[in-house]
Amino acid sequence: MSLFKNPNELEINSTIKMLVYGQPGIGKTTLALSSPQPVLFDFDGGISRVNKAHQCPTLQVKSWDEALDALTELEKGETPCKTIVIDTAGKMLDFMSDYIMRNDPKMKMRDGSLALKGYGQRKVMFVNLIKRISLMGKNVVFVAHEKEDKDGETRRVRPDMSGSSLGDLIKELDLVGYMQAFGRERTICWTPNEQYYAKNTCNLPEFEKVPIIIDQHGGISGDNNFLAKTFANYDTYLNVQAQIGEEYNKLTEQIAADIAAITDADGANAFIVKIDDYGHIWDSKAKARKWFGEHMAKIDNVTYDKKTKRYAAKD
Numbered sequence: 053m054s055l056f057k058n059p060n061e062l063e064i065n066s067t068i069k070m071l072v073y074g075q076p077g078i079g080k081t082t083l084a085l086s087s088p089q090p091v092l093f094d095f096d097g098g099i100s101r102v103n104k105a106h107q108c109p110t111l112q113v114k115s116w117d118e119a120l121d122a123l124t125e126l127e128k129g130e131t132p133c134k135t136i137v138i139d140t141a142g143k144m145l146d147f148m149s150d151y152i153m154r155n156d157p158k159m160k161m162r163d164g165s166l167a168l169k170g171y172g173q174r175k176v177m178f179v180n181l182i183k184r185i186s187l188m189g190k191n192v193v194f195v196a197h198e199k200e201d202k203d204g205e206t207r208r209v210r211p212d213m214s215g216s217s218l219g220d221l222i223k224e225l226d227l228v229g230y231m232q233a234f235g236r237e238r239t240i241c242w243t244p245n246e247q248y249y250a251k252n253t254c255n256l257p258e259f260e261k262v263p264i265i266i267d268q269h270g271g272i273s274g275d276n277n278f279l280a281k282t283f284a285n286y287d288t289y290l291n292v293q294a295q296i297g298e299e300y301n302k303l304t305e306q307i308a309a310d311i312a313a314i315t316d317a318d319g320a321n322a323f324i325v326k327i328d329d330y331g332h333i334w335d336s337k338a339k340a341r342k343w344f345g346e347h348m349a350k351i352d353n354v355t356y357d358k359k360t361k362r363y364a365a366k367d
Contacts, residue, residue, distance in 0.1 A: 066287040067190060068254070069186070072193065073212070073249075074232060077101075079262070080196075081098050082103070084195050084279070086276045086278040086280060088283055089133050090136070094139055115150070123181075134190060136190050138193070139195040140194075156170075179220055194225075196213060206246060208246070227242060227251060228244075229242055240260055255286070256282070256286075262278060307340045311344050316351075316365065317365050327341070327344070
C-alpha cells in the first residue's frame with residue numbers, strides 16, 4: 053500500500069496559526085480574544101486593559117517555567133480551549149531569553165543581554181513551541197506591537213520581534229494581519245504591500261473592517277466573535293474544497309475511462325461532441341483534451357481531417 057495519498061485523501065488541518073499586530077491601544081488583544089474559546093498567555097500584563105466582558109481564562113506569566121507548566125496543563129485537557137493567545141510575542145521572547153540565561157550563565161553577556169549562541173537556542177525553543185501547539189490541535193494567535201522601518205523614503209511597518217524570530221514565525225503562519233485605525237473605525241489588512249507585512253493563505257479579503265463592540269461610553273455594543281467567524285468560514289472553505297476535490301477525482305476517472313474506451317473514429321467524434329458536457333472542475337477539460345490527444349495518437353486505424361475537424365477510418 054502506498055504511503056502517498058491522493059489529494060482527496062489528505063487530512064484537513066483546519067487549525068489556524070496567525071499574528072495580529074499594530075499600534076498600542078488599537079484593540080489587538082480584544083481582537084485576538086475574539087477567536088474560538090481562547091485562553092490567554094499574558095506576557096505583557098495587558099489583560100487589565102481589556103474590557104471585563106471580553107476577558108477569558110488567563111495566565112499572567114511570571115516566568116517561562118510557568119508558561120511551560122501551563123502548556124502541559126492544556127495538553128492534558130485540564131483547561132478546555134480551542135485557541136491559545138500569546139500577548140505579546142516580543143515579550144514572550146524576553147521570557148525565553150531570561151529562561152535560557154538562568155539555566156546557562158554562559159548564554160548571558162556582561163551587559164545582561166543574550167549571547168549569540170543563546171539566540172540560536174531561543175530560535176529552537178520558539179519553533180518547538182509552535183510545533184507543540186500544532187500537535188495539540190489548537191489555534192494560536194500571536195499579538196505584537198508594530199515597529200517602523202525606513203527603506204529610503206519608504207516607511208515600512210513590521211511586527212516588533214527581535215532577532216530572526218519574526219522570519220521564523222511568519223514562515224509557520226497561515227495569517228498575518230495588520231491593524232490600523234481611521235478615527236473610530238478599525239481595519240485589519242491581510243494582503244502584504246510595500247508599506248506593511250501581511251500574509252493570507254485562508255482566502256480572506258484584502259482587508260476587513262473590525263466591528264465596533266464597545267460604544268463611546270464604554271458599553272458593550274456587540275459580540276466579540278470576529279476571529280471565531282473568520283476561522284469558521286475558513287473551515288467551511290476547506291471542507292467545500294475537499295468535497296470539490298472528491299468530485300474532481302470522480303470526474304477525471306470517468307473522463308479517463310471514456311477515453312480508454314475509444315477504439316474507432318465514431319467513438320472519437322462522439323467524445324469531441326461530449327467533451328463540453330462533463331461539468332468540468334478546475335483543469336479537467338485541459339486534462340481531457342491532453343489525454344484524448346495522447347490516446348488518439350496510439351490508434352492506427354483512424355485519421356484526423358483538419359478541415360472538418362473530425363476523425364475518419366483509414367482506407
